[in-house]
Amino acid sequence: MTLDLLRFMTAGSVDDGKSTLIGRLLYDSEQVLEDQLAHVAEVSHRRGDAEIDLALLTDGLRAEREQGITIDVAYRYFKTPARRFIIADCPGHQQYTRNMVTGASTADLAVVLLDARKGVLEQSKRHAFISALLRIPHLVVAINKMDLVDYDQERFQEIVEDFAPFVEKLGISDWLNIPISALRGDNVVHGSANMPWYGGPTLLSHLEEVEVAYDHPDNVPARFPVQWVIRVGGSSGEYRGYAGQLASGALHAGEEVVVLPAGHRTRISAIDTYDGGLEEAVAPLSLTLRLEDELDVARGEVICTTAEPPFVARDFEADVCWFVPEPLRAGARYAIKHTTRSATAIVGDLVNRVDVRTLEREPAPARLELNDIGRIALRTSVPLAFDTYARNRRTGSFILIDEATNATVGAGMITAAS
Amino acid sequence: MSSALPATTRLTHLRWLESESVHVLREVVATFERPVLLFSGGKDSIVLLRLAEKAFRPARFPFPLLHIDTGQNFVEAIEFRDRRVAELDERLLVASVQDSIDQGRVVEETGPRASRNRLQTTTLLDAIAEGRFDAAIGGARRDEERSRAKERILSFRDDFGQWDPKSQRPELWNLYNTQIHRGEHARVFPLSNWTELDVWEYIDAEDLEVPTIYFAHTRDVFVRDGMLYAYSEGQQLLPGETVARDTVRYRTVGDMTCTGGVRSTATTVAQIVDEIAATRITERGETRADDRAGEAAMEDRKRAGYF
Numbered sequence: 135m136t137l138d139l140l141r142f143m144t145a146g147s148v149d150d151g152k153s154t155l156i157g158r159l160l161y162d163s164e165q166v167l168e169d170q171l172a173h174v175a176e177v178s179h180r181r182g183d184a185e186i187d188l189a190l191l192t193d194g195l196r197a198e199r200e201q202g203i204t205i206d207v208a209y210r211y212f213k214t215p216a217r218r219f220i221i222a223d224c225p226g227h228q229q230y231t232r233n234m235v236t237g238a239s240t241a242d243l244a245v246v247l248l249d250a251r252k253g254v255l256e257q258s259k260r261h262a263f264i265s266a267l268l269r270i271p272h273l274v275v276a277i278n279k280m281d282l283v284d285y286d287q288e289r290f291q292e293i294v295e296d297f298a299p300f301v302e303k304l305g306i307s308d309w310l311n312i313p314i315s316a317l318r319g320d321n322v323v324h325g326s327a328n329m330p331w332y333g334g335p336t337l338l339s340h341l342e343e344v345e346v347a348y349d350h351p352d353n354v355p356a357r358f359p360v361q362w363v364i365r366v367g368g369s370s371g372e373y374r375g376y377a378g379q380l381a382s383g384a385l386h387a388g389e390e391v392v393v394l395p396a397g398h399r400t401r402i403s404a405i406d407t408y409d410g411g412l413e414e415a416v417a418p419l420s421l422t423l424r425l426e427d428e429l430d431v432a433r434g435e436v437i438c439t440t441a442e443p444p445f446v447a448r449d450f451e452a453d454v455c456w457f458v459p460e461p462l463r464a465g466a467r468y469a470i471k472h473t474t475r476s477a478t479a480i481v482g483d484l485v486n487r488v489d490v491r492t493l494e495r496e497p498a499p500a501r502l503e504l505n506d507i508g509r510i511a512l513r514t515s516v517p518l519a520f521d522t523y524a525r526n527r528r529t530g531s532f533i534l535i536d537e538a539t540n541a542t543v544g545a546g547m548i549t550a551a552s
Numbered sequence: 553m554s555s556a557l558p559a560t561t562r563l564t565h566l567r568w569l570e571s572e573s574v575h576v577l578r579e580v581v582a583t584f585e586r587p588v589l590l591f592s593g594g595k596d597s598i599v600l601l602r603l604a605e606k607a608f609r610p611a612r613f614p615f616p617l618l619h620i621d622t623g624q625n626f627v628e629a630i631e632f633r634d635r636r637v638a639e640l641d642e643r644l645l646v647a648s649v650q651d652s653i654d655q656g657r658v659v660e661e662t663g664p665r666a667s668r669n670r671l672q673t674t675t676l677l678d679a680i681a682e683g684r685f686d687a688a689i690g691g692a693r694r695d696e697e698r699s700r701a702k703e704r705i706l707s708f709r710d711d712f713g714q715w716d717p718k719s720q721r722p723e724l725w726n727l728y729n730t731q732i733h734r735g736e737h738a739r740v741f742p743l744s745n746w747t748e749l750d751v752w753e754y755i756d757a758e759d760l761e762v763p764t765i766y767f768a769h770t771r772d773v774f775v776r777d778g779m780l781y782a783y784s785e786g787q788q789l790l791p792g793e794t795v796a797r798d799t800v801r802y803r804t805v806g807d808m809t810c811t812g813g814v815r816s817t818a819t820t821v822a823q824i825v826d827e828i829a830a831t832r833i834t835e836r837g838e839t840r841a842d843d844r845a846g847e848a849a850m851e852d853r854k855r856a857g858y859f
Contacts, residue, residue: 139565169837206720208701209694211747218565220745232722239724361578366611373610379575379726408606419567420574420607433582457722471727474582533727540731542721 140346143222143237143270145261146247151278155247155316156210156223157188162323163338165212188316207237216342226257231505232457234261235545238268239531242346245274245337250283250290250313254297260490262297266304267453267507267547269527272344273301273309276337281315285328308344312337354417355442356383356391357521357529359473360435364422375406375422376431381473381528383439384416385423393429394436394519395446400427417528434475436519436529444519444529445551451485451511452532452546453523454502460536461501462510462544472518472532479534482511511552523547566754570603573742575726576705577607577689580740581614583730584687587740588680590859591617591644593625593633594805595762596691596743599751601640602758603742615689616643620676622668622807623650626782629805632763647679664788667809673858677713680737687730689740690859695747696835699851705744711735713857739859748803748835749828756821766824768801768816779812803828803835 146152160166166174174190181187210221222237238244244265248258265273275297283289290313301309312321313332320326323338335343361378385391385402392399405412406422415421423437431437438444456462462481470479487499487508495509502508523530534544580587589604591597604613619633637644649668652658657678658671680688694701702717706728709715721729732738743751755762772783774793781787783795800813801824818824850858 139568167834167837168832169834206702206717207722209745210701211695211745213747213749218750236722236724240726361575362582362607364608364611377578377607379571408609416563418571419563420571420578469731471729474579476583528725531725531727533724533729535729535731540729540733542724542729545722545724 138216139218139220140243140341140344141220141222141241142243142245142341143224143234143241144245144247145224145234145237145265146226146257146278150226150247150249151189151316152223152226152247153189154187155245155276155278155314155322156221157190158316158319158322159221159338160210160212161188162319163212163214207233214338214342219341226261230257230260231264231455231507234264235268235455238264238270239527239545241268241270243272243274243341243344244270245276248275248277248293248297250277250279250293253293254300256490258297259300259493262301262304262306263488263490263493264507266306269523269547271308271346273306274337274340275301275309275311277311277313278316280313280320280326280329281318285313285315285320285326287329287331290332310334310340312340354382354526355444356385356417356439357381357444357473357526358385358423358437359475359529360431360433360437361474362433363431373424375424376437377420377422378474379420380415380417382417382526384414385437385439386414387412390440391425391437392440392443393425393431394438394444395517396429396435397446398427398429399440400425400429402426434473436473438519444521444526446517446519447551448514448517449482449511449552450518450520450548451509451550451552452548454508454510454534454544454546456502456504456506456508456544458536458541458543459504460543461503462506463501467537468543469535469537470512470514470532471535472514472520473529475516475518477518478515478537479512480514482513485509485511509549510546512546520548520551522549524549566750566757569746569750570606570754572726572745573603574607576728576740576742577604579728579730580687580689580706580738581608583728584738586683586685587615587687587689588618588645588683588685589613589615589689590691591619591633591637592691592805593619593629593636593763594691595751595755595766596693598636598760598762599746599754600689600691600742601636602754602760605640613640613642616645616683618645618647618679618683618685618688620672620679621646621648621650622672622809623648624668624808626763626765626802626805626808628765629763632761636761645679645683647675649675651675652678664790666788667807669807669810670853672807673713673853673856676859677857680713685737686732687738687740689742691743692741692859693743693746693748693751694741697850699854703741703744703854705741706730707739707741708732709737709739709857713737715739715854715857717851717855749825752821752825752828756825762821763805765802765805767819768799770797770799771813772796773798773800773813780815781812782808784808 178187208223224233224237246261314321360376364375366373403426404424466481486495521529530548532546652675773780801816
């Protein structure tokens with residue numbers, strides 16, 4: 135199965151030319167419309183720029199345009215005859231962990247930008263690390279500003295070889311290095327006459343052809359978190375359907391399933407959609423299941439195939455990214471949202487903290503602070519049915535919410551049941 | 553219910569978008585106490601209603617519909633709105649800007665450029681407070697406008713109805729933080745990831761009816777600021793403006809006073825899809841005077857609590 139839609143993220147700072155790259159992608163694929171271009175040209179002219187600044191195409195808020203910075207993740211949409219694209223445009227400086235983790239959570243591919251003059255920076259490693267941590271299946275390392283190093287093949291090779299051991303250590307299976315100039319347009323949408331030595335695809339043709347995760351739903355066991363129960367009374371009997379979005383895998387009418395955490399076994403009597411019944415449903419379709427036995431299944435329970443069931447536990451370990459200035463400490467209590475289940479979680483031990491400069495894990499930290507990433511133990515008020523994040527991005531992820539302020543304070547990826 | 557879908561099918565982007573939107577709608581009804589869905593009779597909210605059918609049938613919608621009526625809407629859109637609601641057998645609430653004016657909540661603009669567009673914000677916030685709604689589901693899309701590109705699917709509003717783009721909740725995976733305090737509310741945008749073209753392709757694929765003003769028709773118009781406005785009885789003209797017959801269609805269905813038409817010959821949804829796919833001007837840039845009021849006009853209105 136293929137999907138004609140690719141969600142990808144771009145990571146890098148203004149200095150790396152990230153906004154220019156996105157502007158170039160939109161402009162060269164002829165997705166910038168006349169009134170948008172006129173607006174950008176007018177702002178460029180007012181600022182006294184010599185050329186139209188394509189970076190302005192992506193800055194939305196007044197403060198961003200005034201200060202020349204990007205504040206928040208922005209989403210962009212464009213299409214080519216081959217595919218539709220959703221870009222999560224993640225700023226590199228302010229709130230970098232929060233923004234990158236947010237953009238990465240829904241991305242199937244990450245574009246990490248490097249400046250050819252500067253080579254591999256601490257920030258480049260951080261971006262690749264977060265891409266790997268969030269299990270983005272595909273990585274593109276776009277080595278930008280090749281025009282400023284005379285399109286030099288040796289410089290490109292030097293950076294590639296410098297970065298390779300690090301990326302390999304992260305366990306990213308699919309990764310591609312592309313030498314580009316976002317400013318001049320080399321290897322973004324069109325190939326480059328300046329770099330005849332590069333034989334690989336342009337960025338856009340790679341984005342058009344890369345295979346996305348949904349291509350193989352059979353490789354992952356089915357998980358169906360119940361979102362909402364549809365009930366209709368009537369003289370011909372009650373309709374009771376369990377509505378939700380299939381988080382992974384495939385389900386079939388007539389198949390034996392188990393409802394967790396209760397553990398009841400039954401069969402799927404029908405897979406309903408507004409457009410009619412289905413024999414087979416695959417992730418990520420939204421659908422309504424009817425079950426053979428009269429079980430009182432509620433929101434938050436997970437319907438699974440009987441083979442390869444998820445963990446059902448109240449204790450687990452997870453890598454957590456921390457988003458707020460108030461630090462995370464052992465013993466703290468938060469609201470947790472995991473699939474469609476809301477519960478309370480208490481923080482156990484702080485196992486380690488990732489040093490973003492060396493990417494080494496410092497054991498037993500006293501706290502996790504803003505933008506920190508570390509492993510913690512959690513205990514929840516009710517059992518959760520989960521997989522490790524490495525196995526399943528949907529059933530292995532959760533958010534933590536401060537019960538007083540209602541702020542989303544952290545994002546977690548389950549590493550193991552404990 | 554119609555015939556079954558093929559068992560294993562190519563997952564099109566429309567089905568992917570539909571599934572995401574249905575998931576959002578179900579999350580909202582499961583986690584908020586009093587949601588409401590904003591329905592204007594425009595194309596985006598027409599799609600929202602179909603998605604609500606996909607999310608909740610065979611049951612009734614677990615929320616009422618709400619229209620903020622400026623009193624200056626296209627009659628075709630109002631007529632369509634009422635017919636669609638009756639077909640669906642759902643409940644429609646109408647909050648009227650005229651009532652807000654009569655009650656002294658807002659002061660009507662005067663002169664030839666008068667519009668009730670801005671006044672809608674007060675009527676909307678009053679209707680949300682009066683109905684004690686804690687989640688208002690709307691059809692806005694991120695591709696519409698610069699500041700909307702930063703909008704969350706589930707967007708928090710404080711007790712003044714204000715949007716603060718600098719301190720939004722991060723939105724990860726498909727896990728929405730739906731917790732709010734009393735007096736606050738959320739705006740929910742299930743179509744966040746849809747483009748204008750997606751909306752029309754979906755209308756085509758689902759064979760949805762839309763108000764006739766979306767199709768090319770002949771009407772009295774006058775040109776102002778390079779846009780073709782519908783002329784209605786009582787409209788004040790500026791010096792030099794004249795009324796003429798022209799063949800136009802509308803890309804957006806807003807208030808008549810701030811929504812311009814485009815010259816078009818498209819008379820079917822398929823022709824509109826072709827027209828949108830080939831267009832070189834954005835939907836709001838071509839047709840909405842309210843966004844031309846300044847570089848950050850939409851951002852300012854959104855901060856104040858606009859749709």
